[in-house]
Amino acid sequence: MNGLQLPARLDIDQVVEHSFKDYHTKGFDYLCLHRSPEETIKLYFFDGDVSKLPEVVAPHDHRYDFETWVAAGASENIWFTRSETEGEIFNRFEYRTMLNGGDGFTFAGEEQLVERNRSRFEKGESYYMQADDLHTIRIVQPETLLILVQFEDVYPLGKPTSTFCKGNAPSLDGLYSKFTADEVISRLRKFEARTGIQFGATGSSVAA
Numbered sequence: 001m002n003g004l005q006l007p008a009r010l011d012i013d014q015v016v017e018h019s020f021k022d023y024h025t026k027g028f029d030y031l032c033l034h035r036s037p038e039e040t041i042k043l044y045f046f047d048g049d050v051s052k053l054p055e056v057v058a059p060h061d062h063r064y065d066f067e068t069w070v071a072a073g074a075s076e077n078i079w080f081t082r083s084e085t086e087g088e089i090f091n092r093f094e095y096r097t098m099l100n101g102g103d104g105f106t107f108a109g110e111e112q113l114v115e116r117n118r119s120r121f122e123k124g125e126s127y128y129m130q131a132d133d134l135h136t137i138r139i140v141q142p143e144t145l146l147i148l149v150q151f152e153d154v155y156p157l158g159k160p161t162s163t164f165c166k167g168n169a170p171s172l173d174g175l176y177s178k179f180t181a182d183e184v185i186s187r188l189r190k191f192e193a194r195t196g197i198q199f200g201a202t203g204s205s206v207a208a
Helices: 012-018 179-194
Strands: 009-011 026-035 039-046 065-070 075-082 088-096 106-123 125-130 135-139 145-153 161-165 198-200
Touching: 009 012, 012 026, 012 179, 026 179, 039 179, 065 075, 065 106, 065 179, 106 125, 135 179, 145 179
Parallel strands: 009 198
Antiparallel strands: 026 039, 039 145, 065 125, 065 145, 075 106, 075 135, 088 106, 088 161
């Protein structure tokens, strides 16, 4: 994965603080390796049944630009554009993340979306997304591992993002639970075994 810079040593206490199980959807777990206003590095693990979940999340945009790398397995990225003359009708919801004190989804009207591109990415491949791009992802191989490099916010934290659904907003019940330090270390070892990328670890949770 040429051009991707990952931290060589991780503070496990910091990883625990900023990481979540079932991030946005069941079975999609997220470890935060590094967080700063300029750059945040995340690992995503998907352990669900790929045959039963065509897309991981509903089409949506972001507050920030980012680049996604496939560290193991394969996924599809699906791009959408807004249209007034073609496409499918979606319910648009403004989303304010509860992780930063927001109140979740608020209905904001109907819009038409057109699927413009669908591309498959395999191990070592990446794609770049701008904050305003609309997309979703589909995991196409079990135990796919993704690395996301999130860049500086384009929009302020208080500005909602948009999520597009065919019906009601996604349920947030049971999402965003926390890892223990042992669970984080176990996930990192799994990532290392599948990718060959090694991390050192520090922190009060790591045995001397």
